[in-house]
Amino acid sequence: MSEGVTRRTALGRGAGVAAIGAVSALATAVSAPAAAAEPAARAHASASGADTLPRTVAGVRIPTSELAQRTAQFVRSVSSGTLYNHVMRTYLFGSLLYDRGGVRYDRELAFVAAALHDLGLVRAYQTPDERFEVDGADAAQRFLREQRVPAERVAVVWDAIALHTNAGIATRKRPEIAMVSVGSGVDFSGNELQRIPPDTLEEILAAFPREGFKKDALDNILSLCRTKPMSVLMHPFAEVGRRHLPEFPVPTVEDLLLAAPFEE
Numbered sequence: 001m002s003e004g005v006t007r008r009t010a011l012g013r014g015a016g017v018a019a020i021g022a023v024s025a026l027a028t029a030v031s032a033p034a035a036a037a038e039p040a041a042r043a044h045a046s047a048s049g050a051d052t053l054p055r056t057v058a059g060v061r062i063p064t065s066e067l068a069q070r071t072a073q074f075v076r077s078v079s080s081g082t083l084y085n086h087v088m089r090t091y092l093f094g095s096l097l098y099d100r101g102g103v104r105y106d107r108e109l110a111f112v113a114a115a116l117h118d119l120g121l122v123r124a125y126q127t128p129d130e131r132f133e134v135d136g137a138d139a140a141q142r143f144l145r146e147q148r149v150p151a152e153r154v155a156v157v158w159d160a161i162a163l164h165t166n167a168g169i170a171t172r173k174r175p176e177i178a179m180v181s182v183g184s185g186v187d188f189s190g191n192e193l194q195r196i197p198p199d200t201l202e203e204i205l206a207a208f209p210r211e212g213f214k215k216d217a218l219d220n221i222l223s224l225c226r227t228k229p230m231s232v233l234m235h236p237f238a239e240v241g242r243r244h245l246p247e248f249p250v251p252t253v254e255d256l257l258l259a260a261p262f263e264e
Helices: 007-012 066-078 081-100 107-116 132-146 151-162 175-189 198-207 213-227 238-244 253-258
Strands: none
Touching: 066 081, 066 107, 081 107, 081 175, 081 198, 081 213, 107 132, 107 151, 107 175, 132 151, 151 175, 213 238
């Protein structure tokens, strides 16, 4: 980056990754126009095989409320099968760890937040500039408002989604927020996976198979690198863009520091 380039200039160039889920201590990981078209519903293959969710998986209770069912149906209709299974595993892993720790939490709220947490990876909900976490939080907010969910509950879901790649912050918040970060971290990077018994893990993966999740996640990251690069300025997944994309223009933190317009 040339001398004298300001942070505003850096932000104005296009490049960056919007990520899926970052790894940290306990966990890891729209302002889309209102008129954005919903993606066509995609076939979803999972062991459950039905439109209704199982009541329990690996001893973890799945909420049966109307909101939980509508949320799952919505996410299934707009996501790939691979992404849908990931968000379901996120809920199961997070709940399993928190249940075993004796933590009390709002199960419906935790489920809804986990189910909606990756909407920012769905093309219809992506804005040109926002981080994918914010796109997803905004899309979830719109959906929940349409369901007439109280504002204070919507706010918890927004925070859970917006913060889910920042475990250091998310895990200091209320359980429904922390669980999305923790659960997605288990599924994304295997963080804390050693705390899941093998038979329990097997049951979760049978109910919601991975179906090539690693490749799907990497494809999503690289797609965001190409289409909205500046959304990952100072985001850990900018590393993916730098590794895979020639001339990836997103500046590093060091670039920004050294380009600050001060004489010293």
